[in-house]
Amino acid sequence: MSEQVVFDSITKRYGETCIFEDFSFAAQKGEKVVLIGSSGSGKSTILRILMTLEEIQGGEVYVDGEPLWHEPGKPDKRASEAYLRQMRTRIGMVFQQFNLFPHMTALRNVIEAPLRVLKVPRKDAEARGRELLERVGLGDRMDNFPAQLSGGQQQRVAIARALAMRPEILLFDEPTSALDPEMVGEVQNVIRELAEESELTMLIVTHEMRFAREIADRVCFLDKGQIIEEGSPAEVMGNPKKERTQAFLQSLHGG
Numbered sequence: 549m550s551e552q553v554v555f556d557s558i559t560k561r562y563g564e565t566c567i568f569e570d571f572s573f574a575a576q577k578g579e580k581v582v583l584i585g586s587s588g589s590g591k592s593t594i595l596r597i598l599m600t601l602e603e604i605q606g607g608e609v610y611v612d613g614e615p616l617w618h619e620p621g622k623p624d625k626r627a628s629e630a631y632l633r634q635m636r637t638r639i640g641m642v643f644q645q646f647n648l649f650p651h652m653t654a655l656r657n658v659i660e661a662p663l664r665v666l667k668v669p670r671k672d673a674e675a676r677g678r679e680l681l682e683r684v685g686l687g688d689r690m691d692n693f694p695a696q697l698s699g700g701q702q703q704r705v706a707i708a709r710a711l712a713m714r715p716e717i718l719l720f721d722e723p724t725s726a727l728d729p730e731m732v733g734e735v736q737n738v739i740r741e742l743a744e745e746s747e748l749t750m751l752i753v754t755h756e757m758r759f760a761r762e763i764a765d766r767v768c769f770l771d772k773g774q775i776i777e778e779g780s781p782a783e784v785m786g787n788p789k790k791e792r793t794q795a796f797l798q799s800l801h802g803g
């Protein structure tokens with residue numbers, strides 16, 4: 549196995565507040581890593597840094613061995629927008645709040661980036677878009693606008709949209725936490741199938757422990773910008789060694 553994502557001793561600050569200092573993390577190609585931890589521990593920030601939505605102040609992130617923030621040939625300068633954009637095409641992200649374009653149909657939402665960014669011919673983009681929407685169970689909803697779809701359906705469109713860019717890495721930031729409870733299962737099923745069937749490297753932030761257990765090859769428990777404990781779901785969630793992990797899991801069980 550090779551490392552597809554590496555955080556090498558990064559520093560991340562918001563103003564004066566240091567979120568990560570000397571933070572390192574790696575995910576293997578095809579690995580499904582679930583990040584758990586209390587609110588504010590830095591889980592979303594990890595995904596946002598990888599998606600180049602947040603800059604770092606020290607260290608480096610590598611994707612497939614290539615630096616994300618220090619463009620080769622320009623190691624002392626911030627990577628150019630063109631370089632970041634090209635690196636970003638390898639990574640897809642599904643957000644808590646779907647973030648669909650409201651004025652576009654489901655199909656249009658899915659094909660927009662392949663058309664504009666990858667310059668895929670419209671016929672091919674549409675064929676692939678239809679296939680992906682079928683795959684997430686929305687074959688009969690392709691021409692609906694987001695407002696005509698339930699939250700669960702919108703999130704499934706968002707997953708199809710991320711897949712349309714043929715990423716190598718797929719990031720999920722609390723993908724079901726904005727959903728009504730009855731829709732959580734349908735979205736989790738789609739993600740679970742994807743995890744079982746695909747070679748994608750997946751990083752998933754979730755507060756849903758049952759889902760985390762089902763989907764993860766490895767669970768990382770974060771606290772205050774540090775990975776306190778990591779291992780298989782059975783190890784971390786079934787038999788946590790560290791007090792802070794135990795306290796976190798108990799706080800969830802306690803409601």
Ligand SMILES: Nc1ncnc2c1ncn2[C@@H]1O[C@H](COP(=O)(O)OP(=O)(O)OP(=O)(O)O)[C@@H](O)[C@H]1O
Nearest residue numbers: 562565567585586587588589590591592593594753
């Ligand atoms: N844009 C920002 N400006 C300032 N501080 C921020 C910003 N974004 C996040 N933070 C802070 O960084 C820390 C880590 O936030 P992050 O969203 O990564 O945590 P999290 O573990 O994903 O939490 P949650 O489970 O609540 O989403 C928090 O203390 C948060 O307040």
